[in-house]
Amino acid sequence: MAEQQTIVITGASDGIGAAAAGQLQALGHRVVLVGRSPEKTAAVAQRLDAPSHVADFADLDQVRGLATELLAAHPRIDVLANNAGGLFGQESTKNGFDKTFQVNHLAPFLLTHLLMDRIVESRASVIQTSSAAHRLFGHLDLDDLGNARSWSANKAYGDGKLANVLFTRELHRRFHDKGVNAVAFHPGVIATNFANDTSSLMRFVYRTPLARLLTGVESGGGRLTRLAAGIPGTTWEPGRYYENDRVGKINPQVKDDALARGLWERSEALLGL
Secondary structure, three states, rough: OOOOOOEEEOOOOOOHHHHHHHHHHHHHOOEEEEOOOOOHHHHHHHHHOOOEEEEOOHHHHHHHHHHHHHHHHHOOOOOEEEEEOOOOOOOEEOOOEHHHHHHHOOOOOHHHHHHHHHHHHHHOEEEEEEEHHOOOOOOOOOOOOOOOOOHHOOOOOHHHHHHHHHHHHHHHHHHHOOOOOEEEEEOOOEOOOOOOOOOOOHHHOOOOOHHHHOOOOHHHHHHHHHHOOOOOOOOOOOOOOOEEEEEEOOOOHHHHHHHHHHHHHHHHHHHHE
């Protein structure tokens, strides 16, 4: 196999994060688990005998604490898989941001920023779990990132996942010449309790016979595993968005360089960086 890597996976207490963690460990890599639920994260960590950390991305102070813990515990980070995310009801976090936008974009943006020196030192890969929803529902307005003017569950989720792809593109532009490789991907429509507590019509798919058509967590996790265990520039192309293990169609806004830069700068300003 390739040289052993230290791979940090957020959203690793269940779903594709837990599946990928098991697959990557089986390939001989060292996985570091990050989850929101202490109980579920501990259970996966015990099963895999892997180090773990707990942080709720709806609380940015916990994200800052997580970064401090990761830097202290792991002198090398070869892959950061920003996999945590979700679709939530219309609510604001204690930090004052739309919860869907914070959990999907602002929190992983903050975590990546706080780990950036280590990422550069390690010449690491940063993987964003995005979604085809970025193309179907996303349309970012830098002056209304929380959709305060007109909120819907699908739009909020699509915007968060569009932000993931724009972040990947801008991360590539800023840091690729320093050895950092960034990529975003759609894991498939995964068979979980996704969108259960929202008004999104997507929640109905998961409780009908259509659920048989959904992607299993092992298959979805396999797409993350392929990127994390792969070789940037050889098995995947940095700076791109992947669907079904190949470069996928993108929202036209992804091609807007000014928007990508603007989102980065606006995110820094919102987070006080």
